[in-house]
Structure formats: structure tokens, C-alpha cells
Amino acid sequence: MPPRKLSETPGAPAKPATISEVALLAGVSVGTASKALNGRGSLRAETRQRVLSAAEQLGFQPNRAAVSLNSGRTYTVGMITTDTIGRFSIPLMMGAEDALGAGEMSVFLCDARDDPIREQYYLRTLLSRRVDGIIVTGRRTQARPPIGADLPIPVVYAFISSTDPHDCSVVPDEAGGARKAVEHLLATGRRRIAHLTGPERHHSATVRASAAVERLAEAGLDPAAAPMFGEWSEAWGRQAVRMLLGTGTPFDAVFCGSDQIARGAADALQAAGRRVPGDVALVGFDNWDVMALGCQPPLTSVDMELEALGRTAAGMLLAAINGEPSPGRHTRPCRLVIRDSTA
Amino acid sequence: MPPRKLSETPGAPAKPATISEVALLAGVSVGTASKALNGRGSLRAETRQRVLSAAEQLGFQPNRAAVSLNSGRTYTVGMITTDTIGRFSIPLMMGAEDALGAGEMSVFLCDARDDPIREQYYLRTLLSRRVDGIIVTGRRTQARPPIGADLPIPVVYAFISSTDPHDCSVVPDEAGGARKAVEHLLATGRRRIAHLTGPERHHSATVRASAAVERLAEAGLDPAAAPMFGEWSEAWGRQAVRMLLGTGTPFDAVFCGSDQIARGAADALQAAGRRVPGDVALVGFDNWDVMALGCQPPLTSVDMELEALGRTAAGMLLAAINGEPSPGRHTRPCRLVIRDSTA
DNA sequence: AAAATTTCAGAAACCGGTTGCCGACTCAAG
DNA sequence: CTTGAGTCGGCAACCGGTTTCTGAAATTTT
Numbered sequence: 001m002p003p004r005k006l007s008e009t010p011g012a013p014a015k016p017a018t019i020s021e022v023a024l025l026a027g028v029s030v031g032t033a034s035k036a037l038n039g040r041g042s043l044r045a046e047t048r049q050r051v052l053s054a055a056e057q058l059g060f061q062p063n064r065a066a067v068s069l070n071s072g073r074t075y076t077v078g079m080i081t082t083d084t085i086g087r088f089s090i091p092l093m094m095g096a097e098d099a100l101g102a103g104e105m106s107v108f109l110c111d112a113r114d115d116p117i118r119e120q121y122y123l124r125t126l127l128s129r130r131v132d133g134i135i136v137t138g139r140r141t142q143a144r145p146p147i148g149a150d151l152p153i154p155v156v157y158a159f160i161s162s163t164d165p166h167d168c169s170v171v172p173d174e175a176g177g178a179r180k181a182v183e184h185l186l187a188t189g190r191r192r193i194a195h196l197t198g199p200e201r202h203h204s205a206t207v208r209a210s211a212a213v214e215r216l217a218e219a220g221l222d223p224a225a226a227p228m229f230g231e232w233s234e235a236w237g238r239q240a241v242r243m244l245l246g247t248g249t250p251f252d253a254v255f256c257g258s259d260q261i262a263r264g265a266a267d268a269l270q271a272a273g274r275r276v277p278g279d280v281a282l283v284g285f286d287n288w289d290v291m292a293l294g295c296q297p298p299l300t301s302v303d304m305e306l307e308a309l310g311r312t313a314a315g316m317l318l319a320a321i322n323g324e325p326s327p328g329r330h331t332r333p334c335r336l337v338i339r340d341s342t343a
Numbered sequence: 344m345p346p347r348k349l350s351e352t353p354g355a356p357a358k359p360a361t362i363s364e365v366a367l368l369a370g371v372s373v374g375t376a377s378k379a380l381n382g383r384g385s386l387r388a389e390t391r392q393r394v395l396s397a398a399e400q401l402g403f404q405p406n407r408a409a410v411s412l413n414s415g416r417t418y419t420v421g422m423i424t425t426d427t428i429g430r431f432s433i434p435l436m437m438g439a440e441d442a443l444g445a446g447e448m449s450v451f452l453c454d455a456r457d458d459p460i461r462e463q464y465y466l467r468t469l470l471s472r473r474v475d476g477i478i479v480t481g482r483r484t485q486a487r488p489p490i491g492a493d494l495p496i497p498v499v500y501a502f503i504s505s506t507d508p509h510d511c512s513v514v515p516d517e518a519g520g521a522r523k524a525v526e527h528l529l530a531t532g533r534r535r536i537a538h539l540t541g542p543e544r545h546h547s548a549t550v551r552a553s554a555a556v557e558r559l560a561e562a563g564l565d566p567a568a569a570p571m572f573g574e575w576s577e578a579w580g581r582q583a584v585r586m587l588l589g590t591g592t593p594f595d596a597v598f599c600g601s602d603q604i605a606r607g608a609a610d611a612l613q614a615a616g617r618r619v620p621g622d623v624a625l626v627g628f629d630n631w632d633v634m635a636l637g638c639q640p641p642l643t644s645v646d647m648e649l650e651a652l653g654r655t656a657a658g659m660l661l662a663a664i665n666g667e668p669s670p671g672r673h674t675r676p677c678r679l680v681i682r683d684s685t686a
Numbered sequence: 687a688a689a690a691t692t693t694c695a696g697a698a699a700c701c702g703g704t705t706g707c708c709g710a711c712t713c714a715a716g
Numbered sequence: 717c718t719t720g721a722g723t724c725g726g727c728a729a730c731c732g733g734t735t736t737c738t739g740a741a742a743t744t745t746t
Contacts, residue, residue, distance in 0.1 A: 015495050016470065016473065016495055018701095018702060018703085019702065019703060019704095020702075020703090028725075028726085029725070029726050029727075030702085030703075030704095030726095031703095031704075031705075031725080031726065031727075031728090032724090032725055032726070033703095034703065034704055034705080035704085035705085035725085038704080040704085040705075041705085041724085041725085042723065042724060042725090043723095043724065043725075044723080044724065044725090047724080047725080061467065061470055061471040062471065062702080062703065063412070063471075063473060063701090063702055063703065064408075064471055064472045064473065065407075065408040065409075065411045065412045065417065065472075065473060065701090065702080065703090066408075066412055066701075066702035066703040066704090066731090067702085067703060067704080068408045068731090069406070069408045069409055069412060069701095069702080069703075069704095069730095069731045069732065069733090070702095070703070070704055070705085070730065070731040070732095071704085071731085072731080074408065079452070084437070085433055085436070085437055086433075090428055090429075090433065093428070093452070094427070094428055094454060097452060097453075097454050098454070101453075101454075106451050106453075106468060106472065107451065107452045108449050108450065108451060108452070109422070109436070109440060109450045109451070109452040110440075110444075110449075111437055111440050111441070111444075124404065125449060127359065127404055128404040128405060128406075128407055129407045129408075129449065130359065130406060130407065130408060152358045152359055233637075234637040235637075260633070260637065263637070264637075267639070290603070290633070290634075291633075294576075294577040294578075294603065294606070294607075296610070361731095361732060361733085362732065362733060362734095363732075363733090371695075371696085372695070372696045372697075373696090373732085373733075373734095374695080374696065374697075374698085374733095374734075374735075374736095375694090375695055375696070376733095377732095377733065377734055377735080378695090378734085378735085381734080383734085383735080384694085384695085384735085385693065385694060385695090386693095386694065386695075387693085387694065387695090390694080390695080405732080405733070406731090406732050406733065408731090408732080408733090409701090409731075409732035409733040409734090410732085410733060410734080411701090412700095412701045412702065412703090412731095412732080412733075412734095413700065413701040413702095413732095413733070413734055413735085414701085414733095414734080415701080687746100688745105688746085689744100689745080689746075690743100690744080690745065690746090691742100691743080691744070691745080692741105692742080692743070692744080693740105693741085693742070693743080694739105694740095694741085694742095695738105695739095695740090695741100696737105696738090696739090696740100697736105697737090697738080697739100698735100698736090698737085698738100699734105699735090699736085699737100700733105700734085700735085700736100701732105701733090701734090702731105703730105703731090704729100704730085704731090705728100705729090705730090706727105706728095706729090706730105707726105707727090707728090707729105708725105708726090708727080708728105709724105709725095709726085709727095710723100710724090710725090710726095711722105711723080711724085711725100712721105712722085712723075712724100713720105713721090713722085713723100714719105714720090714721085714722100715718105715719085715720080715721095716717105716718085716719075716720095
């Protein structure tokens with residue numbers, strides 16, 4: 001059997017070394033060891049080196065609890081998803097985690113699952129743990145009441161936003177994204193454009209629909225049909241296209257409020273003998289790779305750049321922690337990704 | 344303007360109260376306050392109550408750094424995804440987070456992004472933060488080298504597993520899942536069953552394929568064709584079905600290694616005029632709602648019950664933290680979800 | 687009424703680090 | 717040889733709690 005590393009008593013893993021053990025090994029006092037390890041104070045080079053190699057030898061890692069106790073900072077932030085962690089939260093969280101990790105911050109993950117009680121529970125937990133800041137995210141872009149009043153630490157809302165205009169929120173410019181989609185369809189010669197989207201009670205659905213209609217009006221056009229509100233599902237995309245075909249309304253493009261709807265639309269169009277993009281051009285929203293690339297043909301779609309959004313939000317949180325808050329609502333542009341469905 | 348809560352100086356948010364402030368307000372010593380708040384020691388009921396209401400009044404939350412400094416426990420665990428957080432990690436993480444949150448544990452989120460250096464960086468960070476345990480997850484079920492040797496805290500591998508058989512790993516019984524899929528097809532009268540799956544270098548692909556072939560052999564049958572390895576994509580599902588049809592091999596069922604492949608297969612079958620499930624029954628793997636439900640017809644699929652897997656892993660970690668480790672590899676059954684594609 | 691016992695709260699050590707301050711020592715200048 | 721300046725390292729307080737120990741006051745026993 002090969003010799004164990006790091007632990008003198010096999011089977012019982014080494015417990016972390018403390019600074020006093022390092023000091024003892026180096027033959028100095030605890031305070032001196034601390035100075036040596038942090039480059040503070042004035043020490044002889046030889047002494048400093050002795051401490052450093054003692055620390056190395058013991059695999060010393062300072063106990064963060066002790067450090068934060070006297071610095072008052074924990075180098076930790078909390079990330080609360082108000083609703084379930086899902087497709088939208090992931091890129092957001094990854095972006096945020098990426099930006100924070102680079103700043104040597106650790107991230108507490110809290111999944112409130114649409115439950116206000118869990119949300120408050122997590123908030124209390126995070127405050128008790130003295131996190132340096134909190135990022136609040138959610139599945140919908142709709143504004144929500146602030147997570148707490150007069151919190152002792154900065155809070156940034158990402159994707160979702162706060163109803164308090166003084167809170168810092170970072171949101172995608174959905175209206176701008178919808179306008180880009182319509183502009184692209186216009187630029188490729190389409191004139192009879194329909195819009196299928198999710199439930200009318202969803203903020204995203206109405207914002208995108210209004211922006212699309214508005215952009216058409218600026219071009220002197222009416223939509224091919226009134227925006228059709230339904231669900232964020234393929235089934236609704238299929239159904240809506242069948243309804244549209246049933247009315248006999250002529251249309252040469254469909255802008256959909258989500259990639260799932262667009263994919264359902266593509267299937268229904270092809271089943272009805274309409275070719276995409278020959279007869280009808282198709283644009284989705286979200287640029288969800290699985291849907292947009294799995295679709296036949298691959299789907300032109302609006303990307304909200306959620307990972308960049310998360311990174312931005314994290315950056316603003318870090319700035320706020322360092323005393324430079326960015327209050328207010330910040331919008332980030334969407335990007336149109338062009339693929340074969342409009343080529 | 345409504346009065347501010349919690350902070351006497353508007354604009355400058357209250358900073359958290361300490362136990363000495365509570366003690367001062369209650370007119371007792373710090374030690375007594377501590378006992379009152381934790382139900383220790385013997386105090387007069389009136390004294391205890393006085394402290395409790397002082398704490399209430401100040402919104403006191405004990406500083407966790409201070410608590411963990413003398414308990415030696417942080418009530419925190421780290422969750423490292425060795426590769427990018429994705430579709431598989433999410434339910435795992437949610438299950439784990441759920442089980443840990445109930446035990447009042449907080450979770451550090453670490454996304455190593457397929458980078459061994461980041462992985463070791465996160466490991467050091469977690470050890471420095473003195474987490475009570477670590478959960479390691481990944482996108483693939485393939486075994487991987489232990490994340491560290493002789494760590495001072497318990498580690499549980501979830502979904503992914505460790506090559507060291509003494510490490511605690513919790514994995515789905517993919518072979519069993521594949522057998523269930525084949526059994527279901529046999530039970531519904533299918534005899535010429537083909538198998539399409541992902542890359543041969545993927546552990547999951549080969550395990551599922553071998554199990555399927557084995558189960559067929561037990562029924563005295565050969566597969567309709569040799570298992571076809573490709574990619575985990577719809578495009579491959581379509582292509583493979585076209586290849587299968589091209590050879591003229593007769594088949595009345597296709598078991599696919601993923602829902603994406605199955606969905607591509609469904610599209611290609613229908614495009615070729617084969618009806619699902621009339622002519623060909625179809626079974627997927629993963630039970631990914633978006634794919635399985637978006638497919639026409641909805642897809643029968645094998646569910647690895649990842650959320651339950653995450654919960655189990657978290658439970659084992661908690662047990663290990665409390666001194667009752669569960670070394671070794673633990674498999675959890677998969678569940679077959681029957682829908683119209685095999686009805 | 688004195689002694690023994692019990693009740694209850696405070697003082698102080700401790701967890702593992704950081705940091706300000708002070709004193710010991712070295713060395714060069716007077 | 718004395719003195720002043722400059723190096724360098726230790727002492728001790730502190731961060732915010734927990735816990736042990738101790739002793740004063742209140743109560744019971746004799």
C-alpha cells in the first residue's frame with residue numbers, strides 16, 4: 001500500500017493547520033507569522049521565508065471565519081433565484097459566478113422556488129452569514145417588490161427588476177430585441193408579419209408584442225394579424241399557425257415570442273406545405289441553442305445575452321460593495337442571431 | 344415620504360446588531376445573553392425573556408463567522424460541478440440544495456468549467472472556508488479521479504463517480520434504465536428493436552447500449568441492427584433513422600440513448616411516412632420535458648430521477664458529516680415514463 | 687439564627703486570525 | 717563609552733460569539 005499523503009495517522013485525515021502551528025514550526029510568535037504571511041510589518045527576509053516555508057510544509061490555509069471576523073468582510077455574496085432555477089437563471093448565474101469568482105468571491109446558492117417564505121428565510125440566512133452583497137434573479141423580467149427594506153448590504157437585481165426605481169436592476173432590452181427582429185424581417189423584404197407569443201399576463205410577452213407592433217407602425221405597416229397570446233410552448237406555436245392559416249390571412253413572416261413557439265410554428269407551417277424561409281420567414285426569441293439549432297431550418301433568434309447580463313450585474317454588485325453603487329434600472333441590448341429560417 | 348424601517352439614520356442602512364448590544368439593552372452580560380439566546384445554562388425566565396425581546400427589537404442575527412470559529416463547523420457545504428453547469432447538473436443541484444437547506448446548510452456554488460486548474464482552485468477555496476463537506480457533480484456519469492487525496496472533510500460524488508471505490512458515489516442505474524426501456528418495448532409486442540445513441544467514447548452511451556443488447560439477448564432476440572453511435576443531437580437522430588431506412592433493415596421500435604436523438608428520429612420517421620407508434624415505437628432517455636413533451640407524439644422516456652439523486656447524495660453527505668459515512672458506489676434506479684410514442 | 691444547599695448571573699478563557707504599539711537589540715555617529 | 721537612530725519581533729487587544737468556572741444572593745434545612 002502506498003504511503004498516505006498529508007496525514008500522519010492513516011485513515012484519520014489531517015485537520016487543517018492553524019497559524020499557531022505554523023508559528024511554532026517557524027519558531028516565531030503568532031503575530032509575526034501573520035505579518036510574514038501577509039507581507040505586513042517589517043521582518044527580516046530570512047524570518048519571512050522561514051514562516052512561508054513552514055506554512056507551505058503544513059499546507060496552511062487561513063481560516064476564513066477568523067479572517068472575516070476582524071475584517072468585517074466575508075468575501076461572499078448570496079445569489080437568490082426567486083423562482084426555480086431554470087433555463088434563464090443558469091446563464092445568468094454562470095455569468096455572475098464567473099465575474100465574482102475572479103474577484104475571489106464565493107457564491108451562496110439559494111433557490112427560493114417561488115415561495116416568499118423560503119425567500120425571506122434565505123435572506124435572513126444570508127444576512128446572518130454577513131454576505132457582502134446579494135444578487136436577486138428570477139425567471140421573468142417583470143418587476144417585483146424589493147426583497148427587503150434598508151438592508152445593510154447592496155443588492156442587485158438581474159434579469160428580474162425591482163419595483164423600487166432606486167434599486168439597482170440589470171435587465172435585457174426586450175423591446176429593443178423585438179425591434180431588431182422586426183427590422184431584420186423588413187430588411188429581408190417581408191411585409192406581412194404576424195406575431196405569436198406567450199400569455200398576455202407575462203410582462204415579456206406584452207413588451208415584445210408592443211415593440212414589434214410599434215416598429216411595424218414606424219415602417220407604415222400593420223401587423224398581418226393582431227398579436228396572438230397563448231403559452232410558451234411548441235403546442236401553442238403549432239396551434240396558432242393552424243389558426244392563422246385557417247383564417248386565410250396572408251403572411252410572409254412570423255415573429256415568435258420564444259424559440260419554442262417558433263419551433264412549433266415551423267412544424268405546423270411545414271405540415272401545411274408552407275416552406276421556411278421560402279414562403280414564410282421565422283424569427284424566435286431567447287436563442288436557446290437546443291431549440292434554435294434543433295429546428296428545421298435552424299432558427300434566427302433574439303439573444304438576451306444572459307451570461308453577459310449576469311456578469312454585468314455581478315460587476316455592479318462588486319462596485320457597490322466597494323462603495324460605488326449604480327442605482328436605477330440598467331438595460332442591456334439584445335443581439336439578433338441570424339440563421340437559415342430567415343436567410 | 345414613509346418612515347424608514349430598521350435604520351435610525353435614513354440612507355445609511357443599519358449595520359447588524361451584535362450580541363453585546365443585545366446584552367447592553369437587556370442589562371445583562373454578554374455571556375448571559377448568549378445563554379438566553381441558545382437556551383443554555385440556568386437563567387430566570389424573566390431574564391431570558393428580557394434578552395429575547397432585546398434581540399427581537401434589534402433584529403439580532405448571530406454572526407456566523409464567530410459561531411463557526413468556536414464550533415469548528417460552518418454549516419456550509421461546497422458543490423463543485425467539474426464541467427459546466429447544465430441540464431443535468433441543475434436538477435442534481437436543486438435536489439441537493441433542497442436537502443441541505445432543510446438541514447440548515449448553505450451551499451457554495453462552484454463551476455469548474457471542465458478546467459482542472461479551476462477545480463483545484465475551488466477546492467482550496469472551499470477548504471480555506473472550512474466547509475463541512477463537498478458534493479462533486481458533473482455532466483457525465485463516467486468515473487473520474489478523486490478530487491483530492493486525504494481531505495479533512497467528507498466528499499460525495501453525485502451522478503459522476505470517483506475511480507476510487509472507497510469514495511462515496513451516487514449514480515443512476517443507467518443499465519437498469521435501458522433494460523426497462525427494452526422490457527417495455529418487448530411487453531408491447533415489439534421484436535425488431537434498433538438502438539441509436541451518442542458517441543462511443545461516452546460511458547453512458549456504451550453502458551446503455553450494452554444493457555439493451557443484453558436484455559434483448561435474454562429474450563432470445565438480436566437487435567434489429569448493431570447499436571449506432573453518433574452524437575447526442577437531433578440531427579444525428581434524423582440521420583441515423585435515414586441510414587436505417589436506407590439499409591432496408593426491418594424494425595418496429597427504436598430505443599434512443601437520449602431524448603434529443605429520439606426526437607430527431609421521430610421527425611425522420613414521419614418524414615419517411617412511418618407512423619409513431621403505429622409502425623415504429625420510440626423510447627428516449629433522460630425524460631427531458633422540453634424534448635419529450637414537445638415531440639410529436641410525446642415521448643416515452645427513461646428518467647434518471649436526478650433530483651432524487653441529488654437529494655440522496657446530500658443526505659449521505661450530511662450523514663458523513665455526522666460521522667456515519669457511506670463509502671462505495673451507490674446506484675439509484677431509473678424510472679420509465681410511458682407516453683404516446685409507445686402506446 | 688446559623689449552616690447547607692440551590693439558583694442565577696458575571697468574569698474570563700477561548701476559537702484563529704490581524705494589527706498597533708512597545709521594547710530589545712544592532713550599529714554608526716559623537 | 718555613551719547616545720541616537722533604525723531594525724525587527726513579541727505582546728496584547730480585538731473581532732463576536734460560546735462555555736466553563738466561580739461566587740454572591742436566595743432559599744431551605746437543622
